[in-house]
Amino acid sequence: DADVTQTPRNRITKTGKRIMLECSQTKGHDRMYWYRQDPGLGLRLIYYSFDVKDINKGEISDGYSVSRQAQAKFSLSLESAIPNQTALYFCATRAGQGSTEAFFGQGTRLTVV
């Protein structure tokens, strides 16, 4: 089983719909991240969390919200999806202070029509 699991892997949704992307990890890491990847723009940070009680906005948080339900679970929600949120979304984890390697999930390809 993958260390970082994202569901769903693919999703097509309509403009205005609320959608949730889920991420769970078995690494035991405290730090979890949500990124989106667009062609030519690279990976951009949406939200990050250092522990269950710590949630922080990243570079492009507008239109998104997150929930850290447990150390192992970090969900990303699009409250009202719009077409320019069509992208590849990745969840990642890192261990605590001093560790820098990120472990990524396999990604969720989201299409908003």
Next chain:
Amino acid sequence: SQKIEQNSEALNIQEGKTATLTCNYTNYSPAYLQWYRQDPGRGPVFLLLIRENEKEKRKERLKVTFDTTLKQSLFHITASQPADSATYLCALGAYGGYQKVTFGTGTKLQVIP
């Protein structure tokens, strides 16, 4: 603003040759630099980390250099194989805070048999 540049054009190389990928950055003083490999439809996978006080790092057929004066990192794959074909991302990071890591857009490497 911080900027990371990787060659957006694909790099085609003959099997057995050394592939060299470049990562340049501006307006940034990173504490470390990472290289990741990303296959189509998959999440990035960590390869190597090099810190600001290190000039060179090696791992099997991989070698990374880091020149903080030139603000450049070179990533080498020796004796390249078709299985090395992928997109390679560089990422720059700083310690402290949320350990911000900024990713480049990646360079696609194609190793031709």
